[in-house]
Amino acid sequence: MSHRHVAAIDAGTGSGRCVIYDLTGVAVGSAQEEWTHSAVEGVPGGLDFDTRQNGALIDRVVAAAIRDAGLGATDIGAVSTTSMREGFVLYDANGEALWACPNIDGRARVQAERLTQAGISEDVFRIAGDWVSLTAPARYHWLKEFRPDILERARYMGMLSDWMATRLTRTFFTNPSVGSSSALFDLNTRQWSDHLFERCGLDRAIAPQVVEAGTLIGHVTPESASRSGLAVGTPVIAGGADTQLALLGLGRKAGQATLVGGSFWQMTVLTDYPLVDPSRAPRTLCHARPGEWMTEGIGFLSGYALRWVRDAYFEPILSAAGSDLEAFDLIEAMASAAPIGAMGVVATTGAPMQSDNWRQPPLGFIGFDGNTPEHALGNLARAVMETGAFLANSHLQKLEELTHQRYDTIQFAGGSARGALWPQIVADVTGREIEVPVEKETTALGCAMLAAVGAGMLDSIDAAFAAMASPIERHINPDPERNKLYRDIQNNWADVTMAASRMAECDLFEPIWQPPGAKFTSMTDIRKV
Template structure:
C-alpha cells in the first residue's frame, strides 16, 4: 500500500501525518519548537529547531503507520511570512523573524513613504510588519554584512524542502505573502526590488503547488523508499483548499493563534482588503486578525491556570450575550485588516469588580466575531459575494464560539 506524508509547519510546532491515497489519516505526530522574545514585540525562531522537529514528527508518524517502505510523496504547508537568511553551506545566519514580530514599524513607514499605494497595486498587500519585505529591510539596515553573506532568504516551507531535497523552491501562495511578488504577473517584482535595493538572486524560484521539487535525499528522515517531495503551499491557502473553498461565495475562517479568512475572487477589488495567490490558479482576498486564539489562550493561562477549556467555555456561556457589558479590542499585536495599524494596542473596556473571568473569556470570543463581521461587511461592500463561512482551527472545537460566529455574522457557519 502507498501513503503520502504531509508536514504542517505551524507557528508553535510541526505536525506530520501519514495518509492513504483516499485521504484517510493513518497516523500522526506533533513536536513543538520554541520561540524567542529578545525584546518587546520581537518574535524569533531557530530554523534548525524547525528541522529537528520535522525529523522527530515525521519519523514518529511513519513508524506508527509502519510505512517506512511505502511513502511515495511528501509535501509541506507552513506558517507564512516568517523568513530566515541561509548561507551557501545551508547554515542559518540568524534566527528567523516570525510573522508575529513587530520590530519593523520604521521599515513599514519607509515603504509607505516611498511607494505608497503602488505596493498594493503590485503585490495586493498593505505595508505591515506582518510581511517579509520589512523584515529583510530591517536586516539590510542593521546587519548589512549578514545580508551580503546570505545565499538565499527562505520561508519555512522553502527551508524544509531544501533540507529534504537540496533544492530551493517556493510556491506562489507563499511568495505572494513576502510583499516582493507581483500578484498579476506571478513573478518577483523588479520594481520593488530595485526601489529598495533587494537582490532577487537571493530568493528561491517560484513553482506551482504540487509540482515535484525533488527526491527525499536527507536520511535523517527514516523512510526507505525514495519519495518525491512536492512543492507545497501556505497554511491558510492549503486550509482553504482542504475545506473546499475554491470558488467565490465560500469563505474559510481559521481561528488558531490569529484568525485568517480567505475568499476566492476573480480580481482585486481594492479597499482595505489584501490579496494573495491561492494554491490553485486563483487569487484570494485575505483577512488577518493577529491575536484571537492566542488572546483566549492568554485568558486561560491568566485566569483558568489549572482548568480545562471546557470550564472556560462553560463560564463564558454562563456570562451570556454581551459579556455583561464588557468589551475587548483584540489588538494585542497591532491591528490587521481593515485597520492596518501596527501600533494599535489591546483593550479590555468596562471592567468592574463585578465582572468574572467568564465575562472576560466571553468578551474575547465576541470581539473576534465582531472583527470577522467587520471584514465580511467590507468584502460585501467591495462586491465580493459571501454565502457561507467554513470554520476550522482550534477555536472550531468550541461549540460556543462557533455559535457566536454564526450569531454575529448572520451567515451559515460550517465546521
C-alpha cells in the same frame, strides 16, 4: 503506485506538527509540539525563528507521527509542507540557514516607515497586494542596516514552508501562495516582481524559482532521512501557505467565503482575478490553485488569545485541582454559562485589519463591574470568543463591499471550530449559516492533497478533493434575536477597541502589537454602522 499514505508538515505560528493521511483523507497519525519565538535583545519588536531548534522539533514530530500511525518509513509515499506566511529564511552558499524570522517579527519599524515616506509602500501594495508592515522589503532593509554580514553571505532565500522542504531535499524554490506573502510578488503574473526588487533596492538574484503548488521539487536526502524517520528518496512536493492550503483542503473555489480559525483568524474570499482593495484594508495573495487569488481580513491572534486565557487562568486551576479535564473543555463550559455580551466584559485582543495602518489595542479586559468571582472567568473567556467573531464580521462586511456579493453561508474550519460555542457565536454575530467540516485542521489536509497529486498518487487537485475531502459535520443557523442583540454589542466593542487603540497611540499603554510602517494618520474608524 503501492503507497497509500502521505505526510503533511505544518509550521504554524504557535507550533510545528506532522499529520499522516491515507488516500481517503483519514488522518491515521499525528504529532505536534508548541514553540515560541525568541525576542531579539535590544531590538524592539524583533523575533527570531530558530531554524536549528525548530528544525529539530519538526524532525521529532515527523518521526512521532509515523510511529503514531503504526507505519514504517517506506509506507509514506510523499511529503509536502505548509507554514505561516511572511516569515522567511536566508541561506549561505552551502545552503545552510543564516537567519530566519516568523510572521509576527516586528523589528523593521523604522525601515518600513522610510519605505512608506518614500512612496514605495503604496507601490508594493498596488503590485503585491500587501503592505510592508510584516513583509520582506522592510526586513531586508533592517538587515542592510544592522546585519550587513548576513546579507553579504546570503545566496538564497525561501519562505518558511519552503525551508522545511529545503531541509529535506537541499533544493531552493517557492510557490505563489506563500511567496506572494513576501510582498515582492507580482499578483498578476504569480512570479517575483523585478520592479519591486529594483524599487526596494534588493538583490533579485537571491530569489528562488517559482513553481505552482503540487509540483515535485526533490526527494528526501539520506541526511534528512536519518533525522526525520522518512525514507531516502521519498518525493517532496511543493506545498504552500497555511490559509490557502486550508481553503484547498475544504475544496473552496472562487465566489465562496471561508473563515479559517487558527492562531490568527482569516476571513477569506476567493476570486478568479487579483482583487486589490483601493482602501488598503484587507490584503490579497495568490491562492494555491492556479488562476485563483485570495483576499483576506485577518483577526490578529483571535485564536491565540484564547490560548493565553488557557495558560494564564484555566491550566493553573486544573493543575491545582489535580483534574484531568481538558482546559478547553472547561473554558467552553464556563463561557457557555456566561450570557451574551459577557456581562459587559470587552476583550481588547485585536482590531480589524487596515493593512497600511493596523494599530492594535493594549491586551486587556474592560467592564468587570458586577462580575462575581465564580462568573468572572466564564465572562472573560466568552469576551475573547465574541471579539474573535466581531473581527470576523467586520472583515466579512468589508469583503462583501469589495466583491459586491453577499455570502449567506460561510465555512468555518481550524482549531477554533472544534467546540460548539464559538461557531454558534460566529453564526449569531454574522447572521449567516455556518458550515463546520468534520476535519477541522484542513490546512494539513490540503497539504496532504498536494503531496498525493505531486507524487502521482492522485490525478489532480480536483481528484484529490473528491477522494480525500472532509464532509460537513454540522450546519449552524444564526438565532435572529441574538443577532439583533449582537449588533449593539459589536458597536460597543468597536468603540472600546478604538478608544483602547488610541490610548496605545498616545503611549499610555503598550499595544499588543504595533505594525512597522503604519501611516501617521488618525486611526481608521473601525465602527461598523
